[in-house]
Amino acid sequence: MGPLKFPFQLVTQYDKDPQVRQFVDQMEWYIVPLLNPDGYEYSRSSSDPEIRLWRKNRSPPKCIQQSTGLFTPPRTACCQGVDLNRNFDWFFGQVGSSTDPCSEIYQGAYAFSEPETASVRDFLQRHKVHTFLTFHSYSQILMYPFGHQVRTYSNDHNDLVSTRSLLEIST
Structure with a gap:
């Protein structure tokens, strides 16, 4: 649904x-119908299967040095977006997230580093919300704590x- x-x-x-x-x-x-409008529009506007399954926001690219092998020099990889589901402070940086900006499950530089998750945090604190349910469109599941x-x-x-x-x- x-x-x-x-x-x-x-x-x-x-x-x-x-x-x-x-x-x-x-x-x-x-009810917040869409928390990641930029990521949604990016995935919706393409027929490329890799883009259609885009799960991160569209925050600016972050560049890292990646080793490609024992005898080859490292290369610079610049990748865009943060997986907003992993950008909250609850178990931030734990199993199931990544510090690699090129990973689909990149958690971001720190908890609430993204404006989308910071806005959710601020809203929940301001309104003293007791229960929070999310619809995960990527997996088609309903999750709760x-x-x-x-x-x-x-x-x-x-x-x-x-x-x-x-x-x-x-x-």
């Missing part, structure tokens, strides 16, 4: 489904599963 279908379901199912009514009446919803490790659950896991079930039913 796309992020725009979800609010549509909340509105159209409000009078039909008591669980939807409860979710709408008891929670305050903030904790996504960094298998079989690790937050204290509100059952509530999140219930919300996820509502989202899946509405697809």
